[in-house]
Amino acid sequence: MTMQLADSVSLSPSEAKARVHAAAARNNLRTEPRAVRIVIIALAVLFLSVFVVLPLVVVFAQAFSRGILAYLAALAEPEALSAIKLTLLVAAISVGLNLVFGLVAAWAIAKFDFKGKTFLITLIDLPFSVSPVISGLVFVLLFGAQGYFGGWLRDHDIQVLFAVPGIALATTFVTFPFVARALIPLMQEQGTQEEEAAISLGASGLQTFFRVTLPNIKWGVLYGVLLCNARAMGEFGAVSVVSGHIRGETNTMPLLVEILYNEYQFVAAFAIASLLAMLALVTLIAKTVLERHLDEGHARDH
Amino acid sequence: MSAIAARRRTLPGFGLTMGLTLSWLSVIILIPLAGLFLKSLELSPEQFWNILSSRRTLNAFRVSFGLAFAAACVNLVMGSIIVWALVRYRFPERRLFDAIVDVPFALPTAVAGVALTALFAEKGWLGAPLAALGIKVAFTPVGIFVAMIFIGIPFVVRTVQPVLQDLDPEIEEAAGSLGASRWQTIIRVILPSLGPALLTGLALAFARAVGEYGSVIFIAGNLPNVSEIAPLLIVIRLSEFRYADATAIAVVMLIVSFVIIFAVNRLQRWAQSRIPAR
Secondary structure, three states: OHHHHHHHHOOOHHHHHHHHHHHHHHHHHOOOOHHHHHHHHHHHHHHHHHHHHHHHHHHHHHHOOOHHHHHHHHHHOHHHHHHHHHHHHHHHHHHHHHHHHHHHHHHHHHHOOOOOHHHHHHHHHHHHHOOHHHHHHHHHHHHOOOOOOHHHHHHOOOOOOOOHHHHHHHHHHHHOHHHHHHHHHHHHHHOOHHHHHHHHOOOOHHHHHHHHHHHHOHHHHHHHHHHHHHHHHHOOHHHHHHHOOOOOOOOOHHHHHHHHHHOOOHHHHHHHHHHHHHHHHHHHHHHHHHHHHHHHHHHHHO | OHHHHHHHOOOOOHHHHHHHHHHHHHHHHHHHHHHHHHHHHOOOHHHHHHHHOOHHHHHHHHHHHHHHHHHHHHHHHHHHHHHHHHHHOOOOOHHHHHHHOOHHHHOOHHHHHHHHHHHHOOOOOOHHHHHHOOOOOOOOHHHHHHHHHHHHHHHHHHHHHHHHHHOOHHHHHHHHHOOOOHHHHHHHHHHHHHHHHHHHHHHHHHHHHHHOOHHHHHHHOOOOOOOOOHHHHHHHHHHOOOHHHHHHHHHHHHHHHHHHHHHHHHHHHHHHHHOOOO
């Protein structure tokens, strides 16, 4: 800015004017007439408002349509509380498992060179492109009464389907890529120099990981956990297939939304939905903040 | 090159972490998916064909694939407009609208489903005025279309946005100063550079819409042969204990997803090979 200023001061007025004109002409080459600009902005804003903002607003409007007391009463129902508890439990299990997997997989993939790396990443990404219903179905085919391990499980009296293990498994499947995908590019970019220095100074592998690698990737870990958790708590299709919908036992929050909605208990359904919507909003805000941290780290490296 | 590889090997833990990664990947993802394919092999080709060619299955595929494609096309057009507005123009609350694009990613699908249904039902905020015009959205295939547009929009925006941001302004200036009209510059210069990203966005939005369940089933009406999507038919067959039917439908959908992943990977490679080093 100051450079430009100094530059224009040394120019004669007519020259400066000519420069301004040239800059304006260059900008004109890259933009559209005012009317077109207004139409495009209006279309974008209108579309996002109708398709994205309004559905969010409707959730809260419906949840509070009978007042705040009805809202709180709906959330205090034993069925609601047990759904909230189950959702937190399942999210804790699958986020925990995927966090450990993500760190281990990112170490192997980002810090070493080997053949078939791209293919391995594609395999880790698979759950993103599998329909949620199919993600649940595969576990029914494995652990259901007619499934490959169904007989064995029955003989040993182990309940997987229609119980917490099945719900946790399906959720883990669906959220599998999140942490690993957040960490792999980040760790690849950071290279291996710092770790190599630590090792050559005599640190053990685990010490190196916890003292050198982990501090460098902490924002990335948080980012992955955040997205993983949001999906784990909100998953519907996969969980719906394996849950068995046993009231007060195997209904997560999204499943309870469906049941209450189908029973025309709209305030209760939207009250639970509003909690999930708040989770989504908090996740988005935290994600924006974390992205800023990640960008700053990125800028510092270069 | 070999020196680099040798140096990289000085870090410990490759064998252990790779072993754990492959085992865990197999247990959670590969074995369950392989189980689905194995199960489908238990069906005779004739059985398989009978399930897939039944009227109800065919109609479910038609509804899912047809509407998903239509919705992905709408997403392609509207997504491009949104990207253009977000990247090229300044307007009030631009950053807020930029953040809002991610809501369909973050909002649980069941919540989106009940919200869209409430919005577009005959007494809803948008459903009522539309009903006055004689347009019924909720509980018709149009409702499925609307839900699929909702969940697909971030895929196009987030794929195209970074590419438009990184586009070299000089090519456009060159086209403009050589006498191309603005419209010609957009069609002949900008659009081709965005091509791979646009196609990738279209493919991702389509893939997501085909498999989508939660946000669609509430608004769909779920009338067999009319507004019944393929994922719902899988759920129905499972609840009837017709595992063979569920498996056959699922295998077809899974193969379609794999083809799309493959196509997207190729598209990405193509895009990378086209971009000159800057």
